[in-house]
Amino acid sequence: QVQLVESGGGLVQAGGSLRLSCAASGRTFSLYTMGWFRQAPGKEREFVAAISRAGGITYDANSVKGRFTISRDNAKNTVYLQMNSLQFEDTAVYYCAADPKGRSGIRREYEYDYWGQGTRVTVSS
Numbered sequence: 001q002v003q004l005v006e007s008g009g010g011l012v013q014a015g016g017s018l019r020l021s022c023a024a025s026g027r028t029f030s031l032y033t034m035g036w037f038r039q040a041p042g043k044e045r046e047f048v049a050a051i052s053r054a055g056g057i058t059y060d061a062n063s064v065k066g067r068f069t070i071s072r073d074n075a076k077n078t079v080y081l082q083m084n085s086l087q088f089e090d091t092a093v094y095y096c097a098a099d100p101k102g103r104s105g106i107r108r109e110y111e112y113d114y115w116g117q118g119t120r121v122t123v124s125s
Helices: none
Strands: 004-007 010-013 018-024 033-039 046-051 057-059 068-073 078-083 092-099 119-124
Touching: 004 092, 018 033, 018 092, 018 119, 033 068, 033 078, 046 068, 046 078, 057 068, 078 092
Parallel strands: 010 119
Antiparallel strands: 004 018, 018 078, 033 046, 033 092, 046 057, 068 078, 092 119
16 A cells, blocks of 8 residues: 655646655555646546656646756655646646556546545636
């Protein structure tokens, strides 16, 4: 069982930045693919970014557009999402997820086995 705990959300003005963190339990974090998803009010949860165990990175081009950066620190069992130039439309609950198989390029919810509880990001316009 893998436990994921997100942090770093909050209230920020449009144009500002936040860095989300997701800490994972277990000793095999380096083998996981880690993903970030988000769910805006009244909308379905959507893929944001993922980083595989090999370091391959996938972004959702439509929503990220070069503003977000995913990274990982295997020594700390943590994955990060640096979010710059935040827009009102980025307001959502952000979730991290883990795929123990370590696959590259995965972006569907069903491809991830473990999920955190989410951290809320609110961008004021």
